[in-house]
Each structure stands twice: as structure tokens, then as C-alpha cells.
Amino acid sequence: MLDTLTAIPGRLYVVATLLPLAAFALLLLAGTVRALAGPPYRRPGRGGAYLVLAAMAASAALGVTGLVTFLNDPAHLTHEETALSARWSERVDWVRVGRIDPTIPGSPALSTPALALELGYRIDHLTALLFAMITVVGTLIVLFSLGYMAGETEPTVEDHEVDRQAHARRPAALGGGHDTTPPLFEGERPPPHPTHFHRRGRFGRFFLYLALFAFSMLNLVIADNLLQIFVGWELVGVCSFFLIGFNYERPSAARAATKAFLMNRVGDAGFLVAILIAWSAFGTLNVRDIASTFAGGPPPMLSYPLWIVMGVGLFLGCVGKSAQMPLHTWLPDAMEGPTPVSALIHAATMVAAGVYLVGRCYALFAPEVLLGIAYTGAVTLFVAATIALVQTDIKRVLAFSTVSQLGYMMLALGVGGWVAGLLHLLTHAFFKALLFLGAGSVIHGCHHEQDLRRMGGLAAKMRVTAATMLVGVLAIAGTPLLSGWYSKDQVLNAALAFAHDRPEHLALFVLPLVTAGLTAFYMARLWFLAFTGTPRDRHVFDHAAESPPVMTLPLVVLAAFSVGVAWGWPPWDADASYLGKLLHESRPSTVADAGGGNHLLAGGLALLAAASGFGFAALRYWKRETVPSAGPPSGARRFLLHKWYFDELYDRVFVRPAVTVSRLAGAFDKRPTGDAEPARSRVDGGTLDGWLNAVGQGAAAAGRSLRRVQTGRLRGYVLVLALTAVAMLGILTALAG
Amino acid sequence: MSELGPTPFLILAAFLFACGVVCVAAKRNAIGILMGVELVLNAANLNLVTFARFDPRFRLEGQVFALLVVVLAAAEAAVALAIVLNFYNTHTTVDVDDGNELKG
Numbered sequence: 001m002l003d004t005l006t007a008i009p010g011r012l013y014v015v016a017t018l019l020p021l022a023a024f025a026l027l028l029l030a031g032t033v034r035a036l037a038g039p040p041y042r043r044p045g046r047g048g049a050y051l052v053l054a055a056m057a058a059s060a061a062l063g064v065t066g067l068v069t070f071l072n073d074p075a076h077l078t079h080e081e082t083a084l085s086a087r088w089s090e091r092v093d094w095v096r097v098g099r100i101d102p103t104i105p106g107s108p109a110l111s112t113p114a115l116a117l118e119l120g121y122r123i124d125h126l127t128a129l130l131f132a133m134i135t136v137v138g139t140l141i142v143l144f145s146l147g148y149m150a151g152e153t154e155p156t157v158e159d160h161e162v163d164r165q166a167h168a169r170r171p172a173a174l175g176g177g178h179d180t181t182p183p184l185f186e187g188e189r190p191p192p193h194p195t196h197f198h199r200r201g202r203f204g205r206f207f208l209y210l211a212l213f214a215f216s217m218l219n220l221v222i223a224d225n226l227l228q229i230f231v232g233w234e235l236v237g238v239c240s241f242f243l244i245g246f247n248y249e250r251p252s253a254a255r256a257a258t259k260a261f262l263m264n265r266v267g268d269a270g271f272l273v274a275i276l277i278a279w280s281a282f283g284t285l286n287v288r289d290i291a292s293t294f295a296g297g298p299p300p301m302l303s304y305p306l307w308i309v310m311g312v313g314l315f316l317g318c319v320g321k322s323a324q325m326p327l328h329t330w331l332p333d334a335m336e337g338p339t340p341v342s343a344l345i346h347a348a349t350m351v352a353a354g355v356y357l358v359g360r361c362y363a364l365f366a367p368e369v370l371l372g373i374a375y376t377g378a379v380t381l382f383v384a385a386t387i388a389l390v391q392t393d394i395k396r397v398l399a400f401s402t403v404s405q406l407g408y409m410m411l412a413l414g415v416g417g418w419v420a421g422l423l424h425l426l427t428h429a430f431f432k433a434l435l436f437l438g439a440g441s442v443i444h445g446c447h448h449e450q451d452l453r454r455m456g457g458l459a460a461k462m463r464v465t466a467a468t469m470l471v472g473v474l475a476i477a478g479t480p481l482l483s484g485w486y487s488k489d490q491v492l493n494a495a496l497a498f499a500h501d502r503p504e505h506l507a508l509f510v511l512p513l514v515t516a517g518l519t520a521f522y523m524a525r526l527w528f529l530a531f532t533g534t535p536r537d538r539h540v541f542d543h544a545a546e547s548p549p550v551m552t553l554p555l556v557v558l559a560a561f562s563v564g565v566a567w568g569w570p571p572w573d574a575d576a577s578y579l580g581k582l583l584h585e586s587r588p589s590t591v592a593d594a595g596g597g598n599h600l601l602a603g604g605l606a607l608l609a610a611a612s613g614f615g616f617a618a619l620r621y622w623k624r625e626t627v628p629s630a631g632p633p634s635g636a637r638r639f640l641l642h643k644w645y646f647d648e649l650y651d652r653v654f655v656r657p658a659v660t661v662s663r664l665a666g667a668f669d670k671r672p673t674g675d676a677e678p679a680r681s682r683v684d685g686g687t688l689d690g691w692l693n694a695v696g697q698g699a700a701a702a703g704r705s706l707r708r709v710q711t712g713r714l715r716g717y718v719l720v721l722a723l724t725a726v727a728m729l730g731i732l733t734a735l736a737g
Numbered sequence: 738m739s740e741l742g743p744t745p746f747l748i749l750a751a752f753l754f755a756c757g758v759v760c761v762a763a764k765r766n767a768i769g770i771l772m773g774v775e776l777v778l779n780a781a782n783l784n785l786v787t788f789a790r791f792d793p794r795f796r797l798e799g800q801v802f803a804l805l806v807v808v809l810a811a812a813e814a815a816v817a818l819a820i821v822l823n824f825y826n827t828h829t830t831v832d833v834d835d836g837n838e839l840k841g
Contacts, residue, residue, distance in 0.1 A: 715763065715765070719762045
């Protein structure tokens with residue numbers, strides 16, 4: 001065992017990937033056995049959660065060991081490509097397809113050696129770093145979840161939200177536009193409810209999903225071919241679906257889960273098209289093999305339009321997964337999931353998978369597609385940031401912030417800042433996980449209060465949470481020497497260099513620069529509203545309490561990472577980041593070095609924007625008692641509160657037509673009148689059901705009438721037999737004659 | 738003898754067959770039905786030996802099959818009589834019209 005691991009240390013990663021899968025399988029088995037064999041229902045156990053935590057911790061240990069081993073690998077130090085590949089990558093045939101035996105004459109000759117779907121892994125700097133990040137953050141979040149989900153260990157859990165929503169209007173986002181009751185603004189006091197919804201605690205199920213997610217995500221990261229990435233891609237998607245809909249009794253959660261799933265399908269269709277194009281053009285799905293054919297410009301077997309289509313398709317997949325415009329609307333709704341899920345899946349790892357894929361397949365994108373990526377990112381980061389300015393739900397602010405930061409990463413990749421984009425991915429994962437877990441701690445401490453308008457002054461009650469969240473806020477705002485500064489500085493620098501070379505694309509630098517200020521503003525606003533000033537809701541404040549150590553410990557660790565993960569020497573030089581240097585190593589050779597640009601100018605402007613944003617927020621919200629957005633919102637504010645009317649637009653353009661078509665199809669399929677009495681005949685000639693019922697009822701009627709022939713009288717049978725024989729004889733004779 | 742063609746034999750066989758069928762169809766007594774079946778079988782047998790005699794192509798086959806039918810009729814009678822006995826045990830009659838339990 002140890003010998004194989006030393007000979008091929010890449011297998012460390014395989015083991016680390018399979019550990020969460022093993023935990024998932026064990027939990028699933030145990031749950032099934034318990035459901036089948038045990039008494040009808042017991043209190044949810046904690047054992048499964050500890051198992052998942054142990055598996056994740058072991059994965060993290062292996063991931064970090066793997067990273068250290070990789071960086072100190074002798075083959076790596078001497079840049080021996082083949083030796084490195086031999087030790088850090090493997091591939092086996094998974095399914096053989098289209099095998100042609102050349103000895104058989106007449107078998108069609110294949111132009112490409114597309115013979116097998118492969119399974120394989122390949123470790124490079126990007127993979128190793130991402131793997132370590134995912135496992136470490138994942139472990140911390142699982143640890144946090146032990147505390148956050150403690151309520152789920154009760155035999156019965158009361159879900160007030162279900163009752164509240166049962167009495168409130170359904171949000172118009174998905175098809176429920178036929179009620180006339182007025183909408184319930186977010187955070188408005190719920191109407192008094194006569195019922196109390198109870199359900200069983202789901203402690204184990206949560207960790208089951210987390211384990212499956214961890215496996216899928218790690219599989220996605222270490223995979224060396226597009227198909228395996230796609231498998232992981234879909235698996236994380238379905239885990240996201242499960243976890244967003246964790247409280248599936250709430251209509252909003254069920255709708256959000258469906259929305260996320262459908263939105264992702266739109267993107268995945270593009271991804272699938274890209275995979276098929278790659279398969280037919282290159283005959284392999286191995287990313288490295290495909291990329292190597294691009295070494296000297298676009299390869300001859302791929303026509304230029306197909307190249308564009310493949311790039312757009314791949315990027316469409318990334319747009320869906322990373323919640324870029326115009327498929328971004330699912331991510332804010334995904335905040336219906338429990339907060340640790342938002343931190344792990346919808347901030348740190350899964351949504352970054354799109355960015356990772358763009359980075360991984362960088363060589364496959366035509367210059368035009370890259371420009372499209374840059375503009376998508378730029379527009380997304382700006383739009384999402386403006387929406388985040390006015391949100392009052394603490395998690396939604398963070399959700400739009402995530403969309404915005406993902407836009408930064410896409411922008412960086414689009415303008416050629418490969419290292420900048422992926423560095424921002426890594427640093428963002430840490431500080432956004434920190435911010436989400438901090439928000440989770442606030443929500444937990446305030447007994448599931450998410451509305452910023454009812455918080456305030458919480459710093460006195462929740463010291464650790466407030467301090468760690470401040471670190472996160474400063475990091476995302478781009479305060480010098482914190483991790484976010486290094487990455488954002490590089491992103492802006494890449495954008496500036498691009499805009500410098502091609503002045504017509506100046507917007508690609510201006511938008512992120514302005515957004516840097518907006519980012520600082522809304523993050524500072526969030527922190528001031530939650531933690532400073534006088535309490536705006538006495539009830540919430542009085543019952544608020546600091547979270548248990550099992551939840552604050554991950555916060556502290558993540559805060560430490562958020563500060564120092566990108567440090568290098570000298571620390572005041574944004575380019576000296578050690579993490580950035582490591583990423584530089586696995587930069588695809590086709591990428592031109594995105595140096596140049598006026599570094600001081602970009603950094604200085606960004607710092608100025610961030611400082612003014614932060615200052616403005618402090619001026620407006622620090623120590624103020626005013627509740628933001630009191631009174632009816634004005635024009636621009638309403639525009640932002642409605643999130644640029646994207647949901648309304650999609651509702652009109654896609655959802656309502658789909659619902660209408662469904663209704664029509666339903667009318668065609670069902671009886672037009674819903675008669676209550678069980679009619680004997682349900683034949684209605686005008687509908688599909690009517691026809692099908694007519695066929696069935698005709699057969700039944702034939703059977704009913706034919707059974708009278710079966711009299712049971714032997715003599716009758718014989719008579720019929722004889723007469724039939726005679727008749728047939730007569731017919732035959734007549735025909736022959 | 739040699740001037741007699743196959744026709745009279747075939748007519749006789751057809752007549753026997755018709756008798757057998759009428760007997761099976763008309764009788765209510767199970768034993769009577771069995772006798773009718775025997776008649777039908779023997780009508781077929783008569784056909785077989787007739788063709789064996791008058792058609793040189795079936796010289797051997799006709800006789801062999803006639804023997805086969807005789808054996809078959811014996812077996813059939815044995816089985817059918819067992820059924821009739823059982824029928825009698827359960828219904829205390831051999832009237833086949835009483836055996837209508839499988840009526841649809």
C-alpha cells in the first residue's frame with residue numbers, strides 16, 4: 001500500500017476522493033438498514049455526522065500531504081514532464097466503444113482513435129491547490145454544521161417557515177402568478193398562523209448529502225477528461241438540488257431547488273454539445289491531449305465555426321454552474337438551503353467549478369469566446385454588486401456578492417489573467433466561506449433571523465463572529481495585506497493591461513473598478529447593520545447569543561486563511577503572492593503572460609474605490625439607528641430590489657408560456673370537465689385520454705360479450721368445432737374449385 | 738374386388754365420421770361421447786388403410802399409421818375413462834352437462 005503510494009503519489013488523491021464516497025455509501029447502507037430493521041422511528045443519531053467529518057478530515061490530511069509531496073517532487077523540481085506525469089497521473093479505459101477490428105475486411109476505418117471513454121486523474125498545481133482548498137474548507141464546514149444543524153437531531157422539528165409561506169403569497173418568480181393576495185416583503189412579520197408544521201429531524205441526511213457532494217466535487221477536480229468532469233459536474237448539481245431543497249416542505253425551498261436544477265440544465269446542454277464536438281473532432285476527451293493539439297494554433301481537424309461553438313458551449317456550462325449572467329438568478333434563490341450548504345456549495349466550491357473549467361480548458365477557447373467571457377464576467381460582477389447594495393437578507397447580500405466575485409474571476413480569465421482569476425477563486429473560497437459561516441453563526445445565534453433590519457448591535461453579544469466576519473469583509477473589500485487584495489489587484493491589473501492594449505474595451509476595466517467600490521460598500525453595510533448601532537429589534541437582540549465553539553472554531557481558522565493564504569515575500573507586493581506563483585506553474589503554455597499594465601495605477605485606483613465605498617458605508621450605517629429602506633422604495637431602488645427584473649422577465653418569457661403550454665397539454669390529455677361522480681364510461685372522443693380509454697373499454701366490452709360463448713357445455717363446443725370444420729372445408733373446396 | 742375403387746370406402750369413412758361427430762355432439766352421457774370419439778378415430782383409420790391399399794405411394798405409411806391410431810385410441814380410451822371415473826366420483830353422474838364449473 002505504502003509502496004504504491006510512494007511510487008505513484010497521485011494515488012493519494014484517488015484515496016482522498018474515494019473516502020467521502022465510502023462515508024456516503026456507509027451512511028446510505030446504515031440508513032437503509034435502520035429504516036428496514038429498526039423500530040419505526042428514533043432520534044437521529046450523530047454517528048453518521050462524525051463519520052463524514054472523519055472522512056473529510058482524512059481527505060484534507062491527504063490533500064495537504066499530496067500538495068506538499070507534489071511541490072517537493074524531484075521530477076517536479078527538475079521540470080521533467082514525463083516523469084511527473086508518470087507519478088501524478090493515471091488513466092484507464094472505462095467503456096470501450098466503437099472498437100474496430102482491423103483484421104475484418106470491410107470494417108469502416110476510423111479517422112480518429114476514439115475507442116474508449118476513460119477514467120483518470122491528473123494532478124497539477126491547480127488541481128493540487130484546489131483539492132487542498134476544497135478538503136480543508138469542506139472539513140471546517142462539516143465541523144460547523146455539527147453545531148449549526150444541531151436542531152435537526154431532535155425527533156421532531158417545527159418549521160415555522162412552512163406555515164408562514166402557506167399564509168403568504170407565493171413569490172411570482174415561478175409560475176404562481178394567479179393569487180391575488182398582496183406579496184409579503186422579505187422579513188415582514190408573518191401573519192398569525194393556526195397550524196404548526198412538524199417534521200422529523202434530518203441530521204444524518206444532511207451529512208449524507210455533504211459526503212456525496214465532497215466526493216463529486218473532488219472527482220470533478222482531479223478528473224483528467226471532460227466526461228469525468230461532466231459526471232462530477234452533474235453530481236454536484238444534483239447534490240446542490242438536494243441541499244437547496246433540504247427543507248422541501250417549504251414551497252420556496254422546493255421552488256428554489258427546481259430553479260437551480262433547471263437553470264443548470266440549460267448550461268449543461270451547452271457543455272454536452274462541447275463534449276460531443278471535442279469527441280468527434282479529437283477522438284479523445286482527455287483535456288491535456290486536446291490542449292496539446294492547440295499548441296501551434298487551432299488544429300486542422302476542427303473548423304473555425306466548430307471551435308467557436310465548442311468554446312461557447314463549454315462556457316455556457318460554466319455560466320450555468322457559476323451563476324453568470326444571464327443564468328445567475330438561481331444562486332440567490334439557492335440561499336434557501338441551510339447556511340453551511342450555502343457556504344460550501346454556493347460560495348466556495350461548486351459555483352467555482354465553472355471558473356475552474358474555464359481555467360482548465362483555457363486553450364480550447366477562441367479569442368472571440370474569451371472576449372465574450374470577459375464581458376459576461378464584467379456585466380455580471382457589476383449587476384450583481386448593484387443588487388447586493390439594497391438587499392436586506394444577510395444571506396442574499398452574500399449570494400449576490402458571490403455572483404459578483406465569480407464575475408471577477410470570469411473577467412480575469414477572459415482578459416488573459418489566468419493566474420489572477422484562479423488566484424481569486426482560491427482566496428474567495430476562503431473568505432466567502434468565512435462570511436457565509438459567519439452569517440450562519442449570526443442566524444443561528446439570532447434563532448433563524450436573517451433580516452438585517454432586525455439586527456444591530458450584535459457585536460456586543462457575538463464577539464468572535466463579529467471579529468471574524470470583519471476580517472472577511474475587509475478581505476473581500478480588498479484591504480491591503482489580506483488575501484482578497486492580492487487576487488483582486490491582479491484581476492484589475494490584468495483588466496487594465498487588456499484595456500490598455502485595446503482601448504475600445506475600456507469598460508472591462510472601469511466596471512470592475514467601480515464594482516470594487518460597490519463591493520466595499522455593501523459588505524461594510526452588512527457588517528455595520530448587523531453588528532454595530534443600537535439593536536433595532538429588542539426581541540432578537542435579547543435572545544441572541546454567541547454560537548458554540550464547534551461553530552466559532554471554523555470561523556477562526558477560516559479567518560486566519562483569509563488573512564494569510566495569499567501571502568508571499570515581500571507581502572506588500574501583490575505579485576509576490578506564493579499562491580500566485582504556484583498557480584503560475586500550471587499556467588497553460590498558450591497563455592501569454594499577462595504582465596505589463598500599470599500595476600500601481602490599477603492597485604491605487606482599486607484601493608481608492610474600496611476605501612471610499614467603505615467610508616461611505618461607515619458614514620451611512622455606523623452607529624445609525626435608521627432602518628434602511630423604510631417607506632416605499634423609490635425608482636432606482638425598486639429597480640435594484642427587483643434585481644433588475646430578471647426574475648420577472650424570465651417569468652414572462654419562459655415560465656408563464658411553459659405553464660400555459662402545460663395547461664393546454666393537460667386539457668388535451670384530461671377530461672375537460674372534472675366530474676366528481678365516477679362515471680362508468682370515461683370515453684371522451686375529443687381528448688387523448690378519451691381515445692386511449694376507448695381502446696381499453698372496447699377490449700373490455702369485447703371480453704364481456706365473448707365470455708358468454710364459454711358456456712361450459714361440451715356438446716356445444718363439439719358442435720361449433722364440427723360446423724367450423726365443415727365450413728372451412730367448404731370454403732377451401734370453393735376456393736380450390 | 739380389384740374393380741372396386743376407393744370411393745365406397747371413403748364414403749363409408751365419411752359416414753362413420755359423421756356418426757361419430759353427431760354422437761359426440763348429441764350425447765350427454767360421457768361414455769357415449771367416448772364411443773363417438775372411437776367412431777371418429779376408426780373413420781380416420783378406414784381412410785388410412787384405404788389409401789394404403791389404393792395409392793402405391795402410401796402402401797407402408799397408411800398401414801403403419803393405422804396401427805398407430807389403434808394404439809392411440811387405446812391410450813385415449815384409458816385416459817378418458819379415468820377422467821370419466823373421476824368425474825363420476827365428484828359429480829355422481831356421467832352427464833357432461835353437469836361439468837360446467839369452468840364456465841366463463
